[in-house]
Amino acid sequence: MSEIQAAGSDDGFVGGDDLSPRVLRGAYGRFPSGVAAVCAVIDGEPAGIAASSFVSVSLEPALVSLCVALTSTTWPLLRRAQSLGVSVLADAHASTARALASQVPDRFAGIEWVRDNSGAVFVAGAALWLNCSIYEQVRAGDHEIAVLAVNRIKMHSSVSPIVFHDSQFHRMARSGPYPSS
Template sequence: MIDIDPFDHDAIRLRKAFGCFPSGVTAVCATVDGEPVGMAASSFTSVSVTPPLVSVCVQDTSETWPRLRTRTRLGLSVLAEGHDETCLSLSNKTGDRFAKVEWDQSVQGSIFVHGASLWLDCSLHAELPAGDHAIVVLEVHGLRADPDTPPLVFHGSRFRRLAAL
């Protein structure tokens, strides 16, 4: 029988523990009043095929999500290897997040990051409270995928790359 350490709700210890699980990194972006607005999110997952749904988790203190949630369409880009600086830029609290980001815009206002391995054109399907975050469920209306483009991976508070076999 093994013994599991009791958890004392230490946020730093919990973040390190959550960092043991590698995740992809996404950008959720749209135009707001004619300007690009976006944020990075590493808690992306597929949810359903019928209907086509994905989710990201957004911190309750986000100042970007309230601006994005009202958009008819949102672009979700799965960031690729080499998008380290793009991710950091989209995570900034101040300044022009898109200054060094190459992007395209759809007719509906979704913004997609150049070179991403996956683009999903989405709309807000549901938003569920979950602790200090919201689980945002997005319905997929269109996609463009490049499965041969390796993803950017976040693990142990660092960007990583997948190793080829």
């Protein structure tokens, strides 16, 4: 493998005042991710958000995390819940992800959901359900990082997850994994 040298003083990087939220959103969108719905019953009604920042954190203890904008009006309600339902959305859930990311009053209109005994809400047909509780919250810039303890999981292995890339929803290609050599 050889190093490629950038020609001239303009190396193609963007920085300083040009590093705007619009530029950053486009750059961050180059990284494909899954989409999770984070939901609970609050005051007798389902409440939820969509998060493309959902990631696994630790196996011991079992932890996951997501990042939520400080401007979210739903997250302050959700973080009061004893349990949160995290649903890794399926490739058929593009409209569900859009609804949960929107500001409409009834985000759950037309969404099939299941409530467990703890009050966690799960989206029907999702690839994975995780019953979680808040482990730690950390403010980071204009977001809050919520670390969640995983209490229970239910996998739906025949369901393919949705992928979010370049501000659009995609289906995963079914060509199989790369060889392990």
